[in-house]
Structure formats: C-alpha cells, structure tokens
Amino acid sequence: MLQATNISYAHRRFTILEGINVEVNHGELLVIVGPNGAGKSTLLSVLANEMGKGSEPIIFKKKTFKDWDERELAHNKAKFSQSNSPDIPLSVKDVVMMGRYPYFNATPHQTDIDAVQAAMEETDVAPLAGREYNSLSGGEKQRVHLARVLAQLDNDVDNKLVFLDEPLNNLDVLHQHRILHTIKKFTQRGNTAVMVLHDLNLAAQFADTVMLLKKGRIVAHDVPGEVFTRETISQVYNFPCTICANPVNQNPLIIFGT
Numbered sequence: 001m002l003q004a005t006n007i008s009y010a011h012r013r014f015t016i017l018e019g020i021n022v023e024v025n026h027g028e029l030l031v032i033v034g035p036n037g038a039g040k041s042t043l044l045s046v047l048a049n050e051m052g053k054g055s056e057p058i059i060f061k062k063k064t065f066k067d068w069d070e071r072e073l074a075h076n077k078a079k080f081s082q083s084n085s086p087d088i089p090l091s092v093k094d095v096v097m098m099g100r101y102p103y104f105n106a107t108p109h110q111t112d113i114d115a116v117q118a119a120m121e122e123t124d125v126a127p128l129a130g131r132e133y134n135s136l137s138g139g140e141k142q143r144v145h146l147a148r149v150l151a152q153l154d155n156d157v158d159n160k161l162v163f164l165d166e167p168l169n170n171l172d173v174l175h176q177h178r179i180l181h182t183i184k185k186f187t188q189r190g191n192t193a194v195m196v197l198h199d200l201n202l203a204a205q206f207a208d209t210v211m212l213l214k215k216g217r218i219v220a221h222d223v224p225g226e227v228f229t230r231e232t233i234s235q236v237y238n239f240p241c242t243i244c245a246n247p248v249n250q251n252p253l254i255i256f257g258t
C-alpha cells in the first residue's frame with residue numbers, strides 16, 4: 001500500500017531523518033510516537049510527498065507519487081496537519097467544502113453537499129455549520145479541518161490513505177475518542193492511516209502498529225505490546241515509567257513518573 005525505503009532527510013547540514021524504512025498495509029493504523037524533535041512530523045510530510053524531492057521514492061499503490069495524476073491522488077490520499085491557517089474568513093461548512101474541491105469545478109454537486117454534511121456530523125461540527133470559522137475555539141477549528149479531510153476522502157475508491165499529524169491537539173476526551181473511532185472505522189474498511197500522536201496510551205489502545213522514533217531514527221516498529229516496554233519507553237523519553245496490562249482491554253498501560 002505505502003512503501004518507503006531508506007528515507008533520509010536533512011536541513012542544511014542538520015540530519016533530521018536517517019535510514020527509515022516504512023511499509024504500511026491495507027487496513028493498517030500506524031501510529032508514530034517519540035519525544036519532541038524526534039522527526040515525527042518531518043517523516044509524515046516526507047511520506048505524504050510534501051517535501052519535494054526525497055532521497056528515495058515513496059511508493060503508494062505500486063506507483064511513485066510523481067506517477068499519479070493530481071486529481072486522482074487527491075481522491076486517494078489526504079493529510080491533516082497542524083499548519084492550518086488560523087484565519088479563514090469563511091463559514092464552517094465552506095471550509096469543509098474545501099475538501100471537495102478535487103470533485104467539482106464551479107458549483108458543488110449534491111454528492112459534495114452530502115459528503116460535507118456527513119463529515120460535519122462525524123466530527124460533531126454540524127451544529128456549527130453556519131458559524132464564521134474565525135469565531136470558533138481551537139478544538140472546534142481542529143474538528144472542522146478533520147471534517148475537511150474526511151470530506152475529501154468520501155468516495156467509492158478502495159484502499160485510501162490518510163496522514164494525520166497530531167489530530168487530537170486541543171480536543172477534549174470525548175472528541176479525542178470520537179476521532180480515533182472514526183479513524184479506526186476508516187481503516188477497518190480496508191483503508192490505511194498513518195498518524196502522529198503524543199499520547200502513548202491512546203496509541204496503545206488504537207494502533208495496529210507503532211513506530212517509535214528518536215533523533216531521526218527508528219528505535220522500535222512493531223505491535224504496541226512489543227514497542228511499549230518499560231526499558232524502551234523510559235530510555236527513549238528519558239523519564240521513568242511503569243507498564244502494566246490495561247485492566248479493561250489488556251493493552252499496555254503506561255504510567256509515567258513511577
């Protein structure tokens with residue numbers, strides 16, 4: 001589905017990523033974790049083909065990104081990032097409609113209007129549809145952009161791919177879980193998600209696989225139970241922790257400071 005071999009990335013003479021191999025399969029939710037500055041957002045941008053010419057090509061559905069038609073690629077792949085403009089003089093539903101731009105020229109079709117409505121309901125912003133985007137709180141704005149990404153991928157294409165860079169920032173606990181369930185449902189339909197998260201317990205609960213980065217290199221890449229060990233996590237984060245089985249679902253439960 002998505003394959004990249006030996007990714008390295010440097011800014012001037014500063015190495016940000018080195019020797020990263022990634023393979024993500026249909027239906028997989030890969031969560032990238034690691035301390036500040038580990039290279040998580042850079043890796044996501046490289047994988048999403050946002051960084052220009054990389055050292056090695058990224059293969060998506062057996063083709064390099066440069067071999068994709070742009071509109072077709074927009075129906076197959078989307079990215080949610082933190083660098084959204086804080087100031088957009090549009091209503092909420094118009095911002096979500098931006099996700100449908102790859103589907104129409106001047107006037108949205110009924111399918112576009114329906115996709116926007118469905119995405120707003122999924123992210124719980126439908127009650128805000130007519131509000132000025134600029135008047136929203138940080139968490140509400142974040143959910144509007146998530147709705148835009150969901151609207152972009154609302155189509156009949158099989159095996160789509162979404163990248164999400166810290167999608168839970170600013171969200172309360174209810175909306176964090178709602179978004180993670182939405183992403184999980186998306187992958188359970190045969191799609192793929194690659195997501196950067198800081199919350200290791202949410203990663204342990206929702207990820208199929210976890211990639212732990214430190215200083216631009218992979219420390220571990222495996223199922224959550226293999227990556228989240230006391231030795232690895234306390235060493236990588238340079239902070240003590242205890243890991244036990246979550247009494248509710250048996251996933252690893254990480255307790256820091258112990």
Ligand SMILES: Nc1ncnc2c1ncn2[C@@H]1O[C@H](COP(=O)(O)OP(=O)(O)OP(=O)(O)O)[C@@H](O)[C@H]1O
Nearest residue numbers: 011014016034035036037038039040041042043196
């Ligand atoms: N344009 C740039 N110029 C110089 N350094 C950069 C640039 N972009 C990223 N870096 C550096 O590369 C390293 C990795 O950054 P990146 O944003 O990928 O880390 P991250 O793991 O996502 O961090 P965080 O958890 O803090 O969001 C950091 O040390 C950062 O300062």
